[in-house]
Amino acid sequence: MKEEALKVIEEVLKSGRTSLVEYEAKQVLKAYGLPVPEEKLAKTLDEALKYAEEIGYPVAMKLMSPQILHKSDAKVVLLNIKTPEELKEKWELIHENARKYRPDAEILGVLVAPMLKVGREIIIGVTEDPQFGHALMFGLGGIFVEVLKDVTFRIVPITERDARKMIRDIKSYPILAGARGEEPADIDAIVNLLLKVSELVNDLDDYIKEMDLNPVFVYEKGKGAVVVDARIILKG
Amino acid sequence: MKEEALKVIEEVLKSGRTSLVEYEAKQVLKAYGLPVPEEKLAKTLDEALKYAEEIGYPVAMKLMSPQILHKSDAKVVLLNIKTPEELKEKWELIHENARKYRPDAEILGVLVAPMLKVGREIIIGVTEDPQFGHALMFGLGGIFVEVLKDVTFRIVPITERDARKMIRDIKSYPILAGARGEEPADIDAIVNLLLKVSELVNDLDDYIKEMDLNPVFVYEKGKGAVVVDARIILKG
Amino acid sequence: MTFDYFFKPKAIAVIGASNDPLKLGYEVFKNLKDYKDGKVYPVNVKDEVVQGVKAYKNVKDIPDEVDLAVVVVPKRFVKGTIEDCGEKGVKGIILITAGFGEVGEEGKREEHELVEIAHKYGMRIVGPNCVGIMNTHNAMNATFVTNAKKGDIAFISQSGALGAGIIYKTVKEGIGFSKFVSIGNMADVDFAEFMEYLADTEEDKAIALYIEGLKDGRAFMEIAKRATKKKPVIVLKAGKSESGARAASSHTGSLAGSYKIYEAAFKQSGIIVADTIDDMLSMARAFTQPLPEGTRVAIMTNAGGPGVLTADEIDKRGLKLANLEEETIEGLRSFLPPMAAVKNPVDMIASARGEDYYKTAKLLLEDPNVDMLISICVVPTFAGMTPTEHAEGVVRAVKEVNNGKPVLGLFMAGYVSEPAKEVLEKAGIPSYERPEDAAAAAYALVEFAKAKGVLKEEE
């Protein structure tokens, strides 16, 4: 696990960067068994078409560039691409958008990804505290974190008991428990995510400065979760 | 204002009911100058077609029956009807659904309504307290009221200062203020709504037991608000 | 409406005054012996003399006019006694006797009857089932509990036992009251009427209410809205939680109603809501100080920790730490030792003497960015310091600057701080022992300043 993740990280550092693009971040997560979508990085249009076929339409495309950290602002995330024809068009468009946004953008490739079923959104973050080192943050996505600041923290590494308490700590927990008549969310999957992120950060302590899994879709009980987007920043 | 509203209420009481259907509730609200959509109650298909033409497609239809209080459960709310042909089909469907749900349902008509632009959802409620009489409740719709219980109360009648404080009282106020980069919501329109509901309840003190404006769509600053659905329960 | 006859009657009859130390009538008459503003007559059916004073068989036998009667006779004699009072021309009755509305429906009918008799004669009743009334400003203690310390707070309690408990607690802690009313079953006079009366008195700086349940919420609100325009009203309401509210309602027999609604009614009426007994007392004590024009607090201290704890509590109350002017900071630096922190909270460190307190308080009060000052003193650790020099320094600064900014003391060393507390309180500066209490006081000042329009609220 560690070796695989380190390979990605060292590659990034070698290229003089401290910020991983989504694809790289997800490689690191994957190395620790975190659930990421079946995505592939296409360097050429042909590759993109091939991957889309393998994944099955509709697909999403996200352009990977170290210079473009806010992909939505740059309009380099294109969703729900239904046919090879559409993919070809969008391939042009996505590159054009990237050029417009940052003419100097180095393009590492285009991530071809399956369209995901929407789930309840959670966020898992990692920060480094001057006193206690790495801390894990957990909360529900969107307004819950941004407006209501409804989040909870734990110091890395955490135990399973810590993970379960984190989930129940937040005020919006009833949303995960299924307060409005929905099925409860897959709490075990969240516990698993938290524990694996904790392990990853604990192992890669010396490298990782910050990390964000945002959003993660959590599905109904027994149906797991998937990391939709991720960001890792390395120590300088 | 009071006379108009009383006419509706007395009509309902005369028919032996204590619960107003949405259309009637909105008539009461309208009498007090509350913003309700340009809706019309069609007794026949011809009327419905005529009203839809006047309102302009697409339209929504909601079947009004004293026996059907949970319209969504009964599937008697049909949205986004685009053409007269579709309206004819849906006219049949809505009546069929009503019959299936409650074979004995007395049908007062079908409300033909414009499709509304979605806004931020708020809820205004009225309850009667044994100590203080009628109280106004205010909160943001959906999970905010139901899960987070993020609501505030005031005793009727309220002043403008009370109304403004109510709006700032709730924890989710930043969502109205535009915390996530959106335009701020039309706070003055909410103040206006609260004051008018307060006036209405104060006037009709002896009649009203409970009331719910849920949801109300609030638009961006200067663009007002509209009561999407409403419920009034009269004293026995 | 004047309730002067409840608080400064010209003559008091204690009906049921007793020579038997095991009876309440013994304590009540004994407690009234120091009363300054009029005469006190014992009424006892058997004894000719009560505690050395000539007694009367009936209130009607008293040769003088009597405007207040304290009634502590057994329940079966109450009705007749009220009639007698009416005939005598009494104006107010404090009915201590219990066993009425609080025991059930029958008792409610009985107390209603008593009120009707009283009203027939134009009399008003406080109680029944109460501990009585005190006015510390004329030594009127018409209760069977100990004398409260003299102070500036009018306190009305719906629970006699808790009210008495608070008297004993405050005597121990050195907190004073101007008036104490145990309002009992509120068969006649209720919170609202007392609030209305107390809003216009001179010696009561704040009104504190301990409420378990109201009888007429609407009337309470209406009067509260008027009263809070003149004087701060602080309420502690029992029954905030659902289970608590259920217990409160079964206890007082008033309808439940949710605390959320009570809270709304209080806010709407300009009432300041307290969470605990100490909250209520701390808030009420603040009003010997002027009102702040803003929410920016300066903190000065002789130890870092308490300054930080106070900053935390200030923040919890939604108030702000003032950003000091550069000039103030330079001024502080000019005389404080290099180890001192010259930012807010200003930590003058343990070596600070009275002179440092004086100079620091002066600079902070003169800073235009400061709306309020909290002056902290932990143990004066350095030998040679007097126990009062720090407090005296603050008082001197306040007197000199005299610019209408409120100042609160926070002297945190238990009995060691007592002489300093006295110095502050004599100068009208309330002194607290816990950061959260000082912050509650600052909050209450701000809330009342907002209600009065002294402090502009952000829209």
Add this chain to the structure above:
Amino acid sequence: MTFDYFFKPKAIAVIGASNDPLKLGYEVFKNLKDYKDGKVYPVNVKDEVVQGVKAYKNVKDIPDEVDLAVVVVPKRFVKGTIEDCGEKGVKGIILITAGFGEVGEEGKREEHELVEIAHKYGMRIVGPNCVGIMNTHNAMNATFVTNAKKGDIAFISQSGALGAGIIYKTVKEGIGFSKFVSIGNMADVDFAEFMEYLADTEEDKAIALYIEGLKDGRAFMEIAKRATKKKPVIVLKAGKSESGARAASSHTGSLAGSYKIYEAAFKQSGIIVADTIDDMLSMARAFTQPLPEGTRVAIMTNAGGPGVLTADEIDKRGLKLANLEEETIEGLRSFLPPMAAVKNPVDMIASARGEDYYKTAKLLLEDPNVDMLISICVVPTFAGMTPTEHAEGVVRAVKEVNNGKPVLGLFMAGYVSEPAKEVLEKAGIPSYERPEDAAAAAYALVEFAKAKGVLKEEE
């Protein structure tokens, strides 16, 4: 690791012991005169005799072995003194002298040097810049503040002044400590090591920490995780708000770190977090009682209001009011007057005597739905009651039932309650004066019961 030499040394040298009452060395030596477990030697360069005791010019001149040295010499002599101590074979040094790390970088270097010297000789240092150490169980008061009351709480304070303030406050309030450590700059020994030592002692029932900032958060957590498996640790952290945290960090020189993270670290380590000083003390005092197996609280009272206020506080802490068994309710009804409330909170009304307290406490403790009992007593209003009969009733019931359920007292009548409080505390039942404090205690018992696995948490 044993720190016995800090708390029960065989011989203590007070280096800088003085005859001048204006010097700290005077107070420290005076305070140590009652020390029971060993000898105390004054060391003074000039005087032959200090406070009537033969003094030595140098610690090395003392004929006996010395394991603890309290150093109160001027700063310029500290380094030499530490060397002397090392040569003498001293084990622990309490360095009261200030002017080191707290004044800046140069001071930090100096204190680091002192620690290096000490370690060279295998010595450990507490301080510098501290008030000292107390152990009330052997009358060791190696500080310059008054004796704390004897009790069961080991209290470590990062602020000497606040620590001293709390000693004075608790003496006034009758709250006791087993040990008090003013930890000063933590140049050598820090919170973690003391926590580890105190986790294994007999006489300390709980560990209370007042923290402004840590030096090594990770090490603290690691040791806290072990310590809290054995003994409850309660922390009050200054700097909860942003402005407070900034002030705390500039004050202690430790890195800021957000309170959210501190709180996470505390929770994760099984530490119970207190919000205020009284919270901390109330929680720590609870642990003379056994741990509850659930969160259901029964409340008994002789006045409705306080019962409701307590129910509110119980709810605020996330605990539950117990639903009494029908059998219990019938049992209560059989002897309580008809006006009493036999649901939880049980209001025995003002007439309740000691016997009623006994019977009620017994029934409630025997109820299988009750995990914990809070026994409230407001003023005993009825004449003829003794001030202690209610407390004695509770104690008798607890002794008879003896089923391991925790009981807390809440006696709310200021000085009137003092004799009752003594009765309870003598029986190991902590007695509080405010509903919020009793609720904090109940909460702390539940939290520690959860951490120990005595109380199953809901998943």
